[in-house]
Amino acid sequence: MTQPAPHPERNARWRMIPALVLLAVAVAGAVLLRDELGFDALAAHRETLLAYRDAHYALAVVVFVAAYTGIVAFSLPGATVATLTGGFLFGLFPGVLFNLAGATVGAVLLFLAVKAGFGARLAARIEAEGGKVARLREALARNEWEVLFLMRVTPVVPFFMANLIPALLNISLVKFAVTTAVGIVPGALVLTSVGSGLGEVFETGGRPDLSVFLEPWVAGPIVGLVALGVMPIVVRALRRGGL
Structure with missing residues (x-):
């Protein structure tokens, strides 16, 4: 006797569970953990963290990357402080590698959860209904690599939104x-470099100076990367216009 085929709507509801769990944890974390994941908490526990790193370096790396991954995956407050912590504990190198690993893996986990729950269904609905949103999705499809890169390299789009938007638009995992x-x-x-100098900041009782992003030696290269990302989009637009 043949088994009944799984109900599509029921499967869709099950696929939404990971995204809903992430949302629930994100809301709870924003309320309960804001003070625990801030700079003041890092300053208060810095000696304990350094002692643990010195006694269990490999395990400290694993715990740090896992914690950073969780912060990003659950969209918890404290991603910037986590990046500073990576520099404070492990230096610019290999600290930046640990920061990149945690941020990337966390972003991919969030992307996969949201895409599985909403991305495919939303993309199908957009395509079926047409209109401005469908035209926007089509325009994005022509420039996916460049737009996704620009969302990351510029501070205009918050990090967690840059994780959610591609998932909701059903962008491919590889490109994301x-x-x-x-x-x-x-x-x-930049942030890892700032974090690597936090020892002196703690000694003076100050706070990290994130205005470094406005310095020409930092802002200049970032503007150059943005220009490189925009250029292919402009060229393709001009070609479509017959210019």
Whole structure:
């Protein structure tokens, strides 16, 4: 006797569970963990963290990357402080590598959960209904690599939104993962470098100066990367216009 085929709507509801769990944890974390994942918490526990790193370096790396991954995957407050912590504990190198690993894996996990729950269904609905949103999705499809890269390398789009939007638009995992891993490198390098100098900041009772992003030696290369990302889009637009 043949088994009845699984009900599509029931399967769709099951696929939404991981995304809903992430949403619930994100809301709870925003309320309960904001003070625990801030800079003041890092300052208060810095000696304990350093002692643990010195006693169990390999395990400290694993715990740090896992914690960073969780912060990003659950969209918890504290991603910037986590990046600073990576620099404080492990230096610019290999700290930046640990930061990139945690941020990329966390972003991919969030992307997969949201895409499985909503991405395919939303993309199908957009295509079926047409209209402005469908035209926007079509325009994005022509420039996916460049747009995804620009979302990462510029501070205009918040990090968690840059994880959600591609998932909701049903972007491919490969394009999302590659542009994420590459696009967050400039910001990760700067923040990890700032974090590597937190020892002196703690000694003076100050706070990290993130205005470094406005310095010409930082802003200049980022603007150059943005220009490189925009150029192919402009060229394709001009060709379609027959110019």
